[in-house]
Amino acid sequence: MNSTDLLLYVDSLTKRFPQVTAVDCVSLEIARGEIHCLLGENGAGKTTLAECIYGYLRPDSGRLIYKGKPVDITSPKEAIGYGIGMVHQHFVLVEPLSVIENIVLGVEGAGIRLQLEEAEERLRRLCQDYGLELDLHAKIWQLSVGQQQWVEILKTLFVGADLLIFDEPTAVLTPQEAANLFIVLQRMKKSGLSILLITHKLREVMDVSDRVTVLRKGRWITTQKTRDVSREELARLMVGREVNLRIERPEQQHGNVILEVENLTARNDFGRQVLHGVSFDLHSGEILGLAGVGGNGQKELSEAIIGVRKVAGGRICLHGKEIIGKSVQAILDAGVGHIPQDRIAEGLVMEFPVSLNLILGMQDRKPFRKGMVLDGKEIVGFAERVIADFEIATPSTEQITETLSGGNLQKVILARELSQEPRCLVANQPTRGLDVGAIEYVHRKLMEQRKRGAGVLLISEDLEEIFALSDRIAVIYKGQIVGVVDSQKASLEQIGLWMAGIIND
Ligand SMILES: Nc1ncnc2c1ncn2[C@@H]1O[C@H](COP(=O)(O)OP(=O)(O)OP(=O)(O)O)[C@@H](O)[C@H]1O
Ligand SMILES: [Mg+2]
Numbered sequence: 001m002n003s004t005d006l007l008l009y010v011d012s013l014t015k016r017f018p019q020v021t022a023v024d025c026v027s028l029e030i031a032r033g034e035i036h037c038l039l040g041e042n043g044a045g046k047t048t049l050a051e052c053i054y055g056y057l058r059p060d061s062g063r064l065i066y067k068g069k070p071v072d073i074t075s076p077k078e079a080i081g082y083g084i085g086m087v088h089q090h091f092v093l094v095e096p097l098s099v100i101e102n103i104v105l106g107v108e109g110a111g112i113r114l115q116l117e118e119a120e121e122r123l124r125r126l127c128q129d130y131g132l133e134l135d136l137h138a139k140i141w142q143l144s145v146g147q148q149q150w151v152e153i154l155k156t157l158f159v160g161a162d163l164l165i166f167d168e169p170t171a172v173l174t175p176q177e178a179a180n181l182f183i184v185l186q187r188m189k190k191s192g193l194s195i196l197l198i199t200h201k202l203r204e205v206m207d208v209s210d211r212v213t214v215l216r217k218g219r220w221i222t223t224q225k226t227r228d229v230s231r232e233e234l235a236r237l238m239v240g241r242e243v244n245l246r247i248e249r250p251e252q253q254h255g256n257v258i259l260e261v262e263n264l265t266a267r268n269d270f271g272r273q274v275l276h277g278v279s280f281d282l283h284s285g286e287i288l289g290l291a292g293v294g295g296n297g298q299k300e301l302s303e304a305i306i307g308v309r310k311v312a313g314g315r316i317c318l319h320g321k322e323i324i325g326k327s328v329q330a331i332l333d334a335g336v337g338h339i340p341q342d343r344i345a346e347g348l349v350m351e352f353p354v355s356l357n358l359i360l361g362m363q364d365r366k367p368f369r370k371g372m373v374l375d376g377k378e379i380v381g382f383a384e385r386v387i388a389d390f391e392i393a394t395p396s397t398e399q400i401t402e403t404l405s406g407g408n409l410q411k412v413i414l415a416r417e418l419s420q421e422p423r424c425l426v427a428n429q430p431t432r433g434l435d436v437g438a439i440e441y442v443h444r445k446l447m448e449q450r451k452r453g454a455g456v457l458l459i460s461e462d463l464e465e466i467f468a469l470s471d472r473i474a475v476i477y478k479g480q481i482v483g484v485v486d487s488q489k490a491s492l493e494q495i496g497l498w499m500a501g502i503i504n505d
Contacts, residue, residue, distance in 0.1 A: 006068075007032045007163060007194045008053070008084075013062030015048050017403070019395035022048040024218040025062070030163065035185060035195045037205045037226070040215035041238055041435040042407025043393035046198045049215070050165050053196075054086040055079040067162075085156025086165040089172065089406070091148050095141045099123075099134060103155050119158075126157050130187045144295075146177030153184070164188065165196045168406070170204060171433045174293045174461060182208050200407075200435050202231045214238055239437035247443050247468045254471070255284030257320075258424050258455035259305070264314035266300050273312070274300050276479040282424065282455040287446065289470030289487065290459045291495055297479035298459045299341055302426045305457075306338045307331040318424060332361060337422030339414060339430045341459075347413040348401055355383035355397040358416050382419075390415040390441065407434050418445050425449055428459045443469060463492060477501045 010028040014021065023045040030036050038046050051057040053064065055073035064071050066082060073079050076086070093102050104119050123136055132150045140148060149169060156164055170178040185195055185208060199205060205212055206226060214221040214237045221237055235243040259282040266275040274297045282288050292298055303309035305316055307328045316324050323331050332338075340346040348357050359368050359379055367378045383397040392411045394404055401412065410433055417425070427446065431439045446469060449456055460466050466473055467487060474484040475498035483498045497503075 005031045007066070009065035010049075010053065011063040011065060013049065013052055013059050013064075015045075015052055015057060015059050019399065019403075021218050023052065023059070023215075026215065026218070026220045028213055028220070028223070030194050030196060031210075032162075032194055033189055033192045034210045035189055035197060035208050037209040037212040038196060038198045038215065039200075039202075039205060039212055039234060039238055041217075041393075041437055042411065042433075043217075043405040044215040044238075044435075045218040046215060047167055047405065050086065050167055050196065050198060053079070054084060054165060056086075080156075080159055080161075083160055083162040084165070085159070085161035085163070086167070087149065087152045087156065087169060089168050091152050093140045093148060093151060096139060098139055099136045099143075099151050099154070102140060102151060103158050123154060123158065126154060129191070130157070130184050132184060144177070145172050146174065146180065149173070149177075149181070150184075161193065163194045163196065165198075167198045168200065168433060169197070170199065170201065174295075175463075176293065178204075200433065200439075202234055202436065205234065206231060216240055235436045238435060241437075243436050243440055245436070245440075247447065249447065249469065249471075252285055252450065252471075254286045255453060257281045258284050258318065259457070260315070260317040260320075261301075261305070262315040262317075264301070264304060264316065265312040266297075266304050266309055267312060268300055274479045275304070275311075277314070278476070278479065278481055279314075280474055280481055280484065282457055284423075284453045284455050285450055286471045287450050287456040287458055287469050289466035289473045290457060290476055291463060291466045291473055291499055292459075292461070292476035293499055294461055296476050298428065298476060300479075301476070302338065302341070302428050302457075302459060305331075305426050306336055329361075335423035337417045337420055337425040339417050339425070339427040341428040341432075347416075348409060350400075350402040352401055353398040354387070354392070354394050354401050354404070354412060355379050357401050357412050358383045358386055358419075360416065362416075362420065386415040386419050389419075391438070407438060410434060411438060414442060414445070418449070421452070421454070422449075423454055425454055425456045426459070427456060429461065430458070431460075431462070431465060463495060466495075467492070475499055 006029055008030040012025045012027055013023055014025050015023040026049060040046050048057060052059045055075045055078050064073060071082060100116060100120055100123060104116060120136060127134055134147055134150050169181060173181060188195060209226045211223060212226050213223040235245060262279050264275050264278040265273060268274040278301060300309055304311050307326055311324055315322060318334055362368055363374060368375055380397050387394060390411050393408050431442050446456055458469055470487045472484055473487050473490050473495060475482050475495060482503055
């Protein structure tokens with residue numbers, strides 16, 4: 001590469017944690033005006049590498065050469081000073097304040113004081129240049145997740161970034177929001193910005209990036225021009241083996257109705273009615289895909305089924321027995337499993353060792369409890385089995401959960417819920433944030449649940465996943481089921497139209 005084209009050279013960077021070498025002598029070149037994807041399995045070291053560049057972590061060895069000079073970046077504040085910005089998966093915005101206030105507050109922290117009006121003028125121009133549709137006076141809590149992400153992006157543009165790092169930006173976005181984000185990324189690239197994009201979605205890599213670097217177990221594997229590689233090759237490079245991106249769904253007779261939802265109504269946390277008479281049934285040995293853009297009542301529906309949300313009306317029957325009003329534990333014991341959408345907040349105690357999180361909710365049952373005490377040997381034995389089974393990357397069963405990588409945290413919950421062999425499984429976005437190898441694994445596991453006769457309600461915004469796994473597809477829009485169709489007879493166009501609320505019959 002011509003040296004004037006080179007923006008950042010990461011030279012032999014190493015970062016060790018007490019138990020693992022997360023980044024092992026990795027070198028990387030980021031050119032001016034390129035979109036560079038960083039790809040790798042859960043735990044490969046992507047976030048760690050990004051955080052070393054952003055000054056959030058200190059590398060043990062190696063150098064950063066930025067605009068031709070070695071730089072020592074010891075804090076995010078310094079990174080921002082150099083023109084390096086990072087958009088994290090979890091935003092750090094102040095909810096009661098407006099967009100402008102959030103952005104200017106951030107800058108004041110960096111030591112520059114600016115008048116609000118002056119800031120507003122510049123922000124308006126930035127929004128125009130990059131095509132961000134954002135009400136600068138709106139309070140953060142009024143914005144969708146996608147718009148909040150734009151605030152984070154604006155924050156970095158406002159202080160003048162040359163390099164923007166995105167850590168799995170689309171994991172929290174709807175498909176439409178993700179498409180919009182990529183249009184914005186292309187505009188940034190055109191105006192000369194460089195982008196380092198961490199993602200698990202191979203389609204995104206193929207669509208937007210100029211080059212892609214693959215990490216595996218902390219090591220650099222390859223850097224290639226995106227147009228020279230295929231999705232299948234990238235999957236293989238990441239995981240180190242062939243990955244089957246297609247799922248087998250053998251013909252299978254469905255059994256009795258397991259779950260029956262009738263005319264269900266419910267309100268959200270703010271008291272607004274979000275389920276308006278939802279009805280469907282789910283059979284044994286069936287995967288019912290529930291497609292829909294996020295925020296159309298999916299979360300409240302799954303919470304109502306597992307008993308954590310009070311319903312306003314209607315019926316939910318498990319094997320013909322009403323379960324509304326029963327305790328969460330009673331519903332769990334009756335054989336309902338749940339993979340929550342926000343797994344980290346709802347499903348894990350971060351300070352616990354991995355082994356305890358793997359049996360959370362089962363701790364009062366055999367074989368884990370012996371009389372009054374927990375049976376440590378049983379728990380560790382069980383944990384060792386599922387850690388191996390689900391390929392959870394952790395140095396030991398007793399590792400504190402907090403230190404696991406994002407995808408491995410998710411695997412802990414999946415492993416726990418699937419190992420209980422539920423009769424009815426409510427899986428809310430089960431593969432969000434997982435690498436291709438892990439997705440293949442989860443899909444196989446869901447098919448196994450179907451095979452052994454469980455009913456699976458698969459809630460997903462990923463239409464590819466819905467089509468590949470489901471026997472029938474239902475679409476939820478504004479708290480109503482707008483259509484149910486046999487997946488063999490469904491077309492992508494029709495489901496897409498239903499998801500947008502366009503019903504043509
Ligand atoms: N603070 C920490 N203490 C100990 N180990 C850590 C810490 N942070 C990360 N690790 C370990 O470093 C390795 C790399 O983690 P990292 O978060 O960089 O992975 P990743 O590629 O971003 O994965 P994912 O796709 O799951 O987000 C993992 O084995 C992880 O458990
Ligand atoms: Mg990560």
